Amino acid sequence: MKNTQISLEYEHRLWENGIHLVAGIDEAGRGPFAGPVVAAAVVFDEQSETLEGINDSKKLTPKKREKLYDVILQNAKAIGIGIVEPEEIDRINILQATYKAMRQAVGRLKLKPGHLLIDGRPIPDRIYPSTAIIGGDGKCYSIAAASIIAKVYRDKLMTELDSVFPHYGFAKHKGYGTEAHRKAIAKFGPCPIHRKSFSGVKEFVVEPEQMRDTKQVGKYGEDLAAYYLHRQGFKIVARNVHIGAYGELDIIAQKGEDLCFVEVKTERHSGGYGPPETWVDERKMKQLTLIADGWLSQRPELDLNCRFDVIGVTIRGNEHKITHLPDAFRPE
Secondary structure (H helix, E strand, O other): OOOOOOHHHHHHHHHHHOOEEEEEEEOOOOOOOOOEEEEEEEEEOOOOOOOOOOOOHHHOOHHHHHHHHHHHHHOEEEEEEEEHHHHHHHHHHHHHHHHHHHHHHHOOOOOOEEEEEEEEOOOOOOOOOEEEOOOHHHHHHHHHHHHHHHHHHHHHHHHHHHHHOOOOOOOHHHOOOOOOHHHHHHHHOOOEOOOOOOOHHHHHHOOOHOOOOOOHHHHHHHHHHHHHHHHHOOOOEEEEEEEEOOOOOEEEEOOEEEEEEEEEEEEOOOOOOOHHHHOOOHHHHHHHHHHHHHHHHOOOOOEEEEEEEEEEEEEOEEEEEEEEEEEEEEOO
């Protein structure tokens, strides 16, 4: 059945007036407690066929959105995506972060649009001629397509981050304030991708200098290390791995053909013992080797280059420093 809610009326008006490159813009992720805000800009060729099923992303099932995402990627003339991370959302506020993501999305188009069709409020600086349409994702074809691109792209990011921060269930709720997510924040505290200025999160923020529990400090450092690895292109395979009575291995991460068993050491105050990444002694090396061997023995299908890395996290006030030592030691 043909989609009767979404139309090309806005685009046709512009095309008929000689404006051939029209970009629809929408965002995803203004309301969640965690993760980035993502904006998308989508330009269609005025001669291209209308794609059936395009609609406001909120009115589509996840399966339908993902299917249309691929179809839009194949058929759009140009697509740009903008991302603003949680720390910047906290710094400049979510509204300004949304505008910034939209500007990025337009700037990353591989062409210069003649007019923007924007869902909701207009972008204040108006670098390009634009039309703001309240409820545009349910009325305008290009905006609806942008809403699908932004939503699916962000959902994929949050699903990836689920393995980085496994305590919170990001793959299920994508960072929104569900009851399960609220309970996880109350139990484990916020992680590096939580929006610490948001109600529902800020009540549970404890600054590093105020942490009294060594386990809390350790988790904080491990979260920072896991996020660092993720940003460096590693896939987090597992965290806090226990095999038998040998203790715990903090992170297992993969990049290409390298499988890295990562020990994280966190220092909050200068204790005169040297940087934390140097704290792995021979006893700890043997312990980590036993855990890694036990984990690998359960996965004989893996054929990767294995190594042991150490990450030191040094915390001073609200600042932190990451020191990564790849291939830090080799088992005898």
